Amino acid sequence: MAKRVLIYLEDARASKTLADFFQKRGDKTWLATSLAQAGGVLKREKPEIVFVDLHLPLADLSKILKFIQRELPSAGVIITNRHPDFRREMLARELGAKVFLRYPLTPHWIETALKRLEQSDRRLVAYVNSSEALPPVRWPVRYKITLPYALLALLFAFVSAFLVSRYVLESVMDRFTAQLIDAGKLSADWMVQEEGRLLGTLRLIANTSGMAEAVLANDASQLRLIALPIMVNAQEEAVEILDARGISLLSIRHHQGESWEQVMISQGDTSLSAYPFVQQALSGREDELGDKYAGVIPTDLGETFYVAGPIYDSQNRSVGAVLVGKSLETLAQEIRQDTLSQITFYSLEGVPLASTIFISEGLQPLAFDLSQQVLLNQDHASSIRELTFAGNKYSEILGAWEARGGVDLGIVGASLAQNFLARPSLVTRVQIFLIILIGLVAVITLGVFLANQITNPLARVVQASVELARGNLDVKVPSDGNDEISVLAYAFNYMVSGLQEGIIYRDLLGRTVSPQVREALRRSFASGDLRLEGQSAEATVLISDIRGFTALAEKEEPTTILNWLNEYFGELVPVITSHGGVVDKFEGDSMLAFFGILPTPLPVQESAYQACLAAVELLETVEKINLRRMNRGEPPLITGIGVNTGRLIAGGLGTADRLNYTVIGDSVNTTQRIQGVSRTFGESGIVVTENTLVALAGHRSEFNLEPLGEHAFKGKMEQLWLYRLYPSKTVQKVEEPTPT
Structure with a gap:
């Protein structure tokens, strides 16, 4: 026969696994992702099996289990959990859950959980997939350690053989050649980056506000104010500003090693306009790469590499040009520092222009055929030549020196000294x-x-x-x-x-104290202190008592009375626990609970608030119990509840071999006395003290309170203001009375 199954889990994959399992069996399933959805299915479909995630928000977990316990007591509940959570498991057990299914949710373990659910004795708690079956060892740790060692050893042998053949047996010249090629590539890449940097400085100068106007006005002073700061920041060696005719309006040049106060500034030079790349910049002509060009011009700095670009006015007309450059000598030194190779710049004819290795007396130009070969094969191969200088042998790799757009400006060579290693013997x-x-x-x-x-x-x-x-x-x-x-x-x-x-x-304490007290005991035992040390705290005490229960007990069998009390307290205790309270003790038909001490101390405002919420829910629970009892023909259990806030002592009371964790103090005695005032109500009711009312602070507006006036109690010198707390808004809210 098909079952009705509700699945309320946070894990979507686990929900789908369960749904697939039951659908294959022909059962009808519902998936819920929120408390509202789950509640709707429970009310409408009344499922026979309910899967609930232990790791739901605590409030949702408590509400769904309470609803099932109250409205669907015959439904089987299976709690799923990814990892153990003792506190939540205890709450679920107190709310009626008996079967706990831990991940992974395999068909075998799901079947096992269902069998446990169908067992006749539902009072026993069953944990499925906890430690019932240990998996077989398919891959021992010994192999996991030994096999990698063996593989690493073999790898070490092969790598060692390869290194020997690669770096010892083979000619070291192969490595040297590779290093030389890398040096050549680095040099070429460095020049491309440097050209890009120079272009950045050029654009900054050309596009600075007021540049075009200063060029049109031939205002050298304004041009200097614009260009010099940019030149200093960029550490450039040469900046040239030309008008539309190619005449220098401003020339700034700076020698490396000199201070910036020693820059050379001049104007009126017309020789720059004779170079084709400068003419292209002055004309504002654009090709597929734009309107910037590059070339080499001899200056007082030596052979200087320039990039040139036009200056446009507001009408986008070319009114002049800017040249930004750096000497080849400086470029060679900077490349040398970055690539660790000796750098030489040659002209297209092979004449050395600048170098970090040669001196003027020892220049070695390239043969014409070699220079032409380098330029012709630049896209396919590089040329290497050997040369000697000052008794040292060098190998030099030669490549075309290209500027923007692939224009050949010359040849650049990168040299490394030859260092040969002796070949090993057999x-x-x-x-x-x-x-x-x-x-x-x-x-x-x-x-x-x-x-x-x-x-x-x-x-x-x-x-x-x-x-x-x-x-x-x-x-x-x-x-x-x-x-x-x-x-x-x-x-x-x-x-x-x-x-x-x-x-x-566990045997001694598991059935007599709450989980919170048991945890406090565990910490005390672990520390070697057999006594739970007393602590003074501001907390809230709640005491409930059944009216006329002594007379009622005289008319019934003891077993009947015990069953009644177990049913009664079985529904009241979860209410206390769900609000963070701890049930201290049961004395006949009375129950003592406290809030704000265990498992963690709470502010007095929070403890009073939770105690009042618990008291209201307790009263509602008692009414539901009494309805069921009336239907069974049993007398109602009229309950009085007292709530008081104040200072008390909490800790272990007794001897070293027999302890009872409890709360004592005047606040506890006062609570016992005030709950007796509820006898005058003629029905179940709640009495709270003025201390609790004050402690509620901002939460006071959430409750309906009726003043009962001042009451005197035996042993109390002062009278106490008391209030009746109603479970619903049937009485107008009253303000705290002014003391007289």
Whole structure:
């Protein structure tokens, strides 16, 4: 018969896995992604099986489980969780969940959870896929360690053989040639970048506001004010500004090593306009790459590399040109610093123009045929020549020196000194291979030894873990040594000891105290202090009591009374827990709870607020219980609730071998007395003190309170202002009375 299944999980992939599983079985499934959707399905479809994610927001988890417990008590609930969460598991158990299914959600584990759900004894809590079956070891750690060692050793042998053949047996000249080619490429790339940098300076000068107007006005002073700061910032050596006729309006040149106060400034030179690339810039002619051009001009700085571009006025008409340049001598020195090679610039005819290696007395021009070969084959191959200078041999790679647009300006050479290494003899080669072979064997042997050193202790821990999973708490692992494996063994033994101790304390405490108190006890035991140290705190106390229960108990069998109380407290305790409260004790038909101390201290405003919310929900829960009891023909349980806020002492009370975590103090006694005032209501009701009303502060407007006036109590010198707290807005809200 098909089942109705609701799946309410945060994990979309897990929801789909469950939905696919039940759809294959022919069951009808609903997927919910919010509390509202889940509630709608529960009310409308009344599913028989409900999957709930343990990691939902705590409020949503509590509400959905309460709804199922109240409206669909026959529905089977399976809680799914990605990882253990003790606090949430305890809350789910208190709200009726009995089957917990941990990831991964495989068909086997889902079937197991469903079988657990169908078991007749639903009082037992079942954890599915926790530690029932350990997976087989398919890939031992020994192999994981040894095999990489072996592979690394083999790789080491092959790499070593390759390096020997590559760097020792082969001619070192091959490496030298590769370095030489790299130097040539770096030099060519450097020139391209430098040209781009010069173009950036040119554009900055040409496009500066007022440049075109100053050129048209032949205003050299204004041109200097515009160009010189840019030139200084860019550390340029030469800037030339020409008018439309090619006459120099301003020429600024700076020698490397000199201060900027020593720049040479001149004007009126007409020789620059004779160079074709300058004429192209003056004309404003554009090609496919734009209107910027480059060339070499001899100046007092030496042979100087310039980039040139037009100056446009506001009508986009060319009114002059800007040239920005740097001497080849400086360029060669800068490339030398970046590439670590000697640099030489040659003209198209092979005449040296500037170099970092030659001096004027030792210039060695290129042969005409060689220079032409370099220019003709520049797109296919580079030429290498050998030369000698000052007794040192150099190899020089030659390539075309290209400017913007592929225009050849000359030839650039990058030179490296020749350093040859002696070729190894046959004996040396044999020795190298023997050393590699010995190293290979040593690495493999070391790998096997280390693998055994690591895996043998791990195997013992694994075996002990298997025994522990089977319930054997007497298992121990040797913890000799001082490495991480020994620490792991020690931690394992410590864990086993903790489990042994935990079983004892769980048996002693698990059924008598709340999870929060049990956690406080655990911390106290772990620290070696058997007493839970008392602490003074501002907190809120809630006490409930059933009216006339003593007389009622005299008329019924003890087993009936016990069942009534278990049903009663079974629904009241989750309400306290869901609001962060801790149930301290049960005394007959009375219950004492406190807020704001465990598991973490809360501000008094928050503890009072949560206590009042819990009291209102308790009253609503009692009314629902009484409706069910009336339908069964049983007398109602009229309940009085008292809430008071004040200072109290919380801690372990008793002796070293028998402790009871509780709260004591005048605030607790006062709460016990004020809840007795509810006897005058003739129905279930809540009484709160003025201290709680004041502590509510901004939350006071959320509740309906009716003043009951001042009341005197035995043992209290002062009278207390009391208020009745209603579960719904049926009484007009009152303000706090002014003390008289």
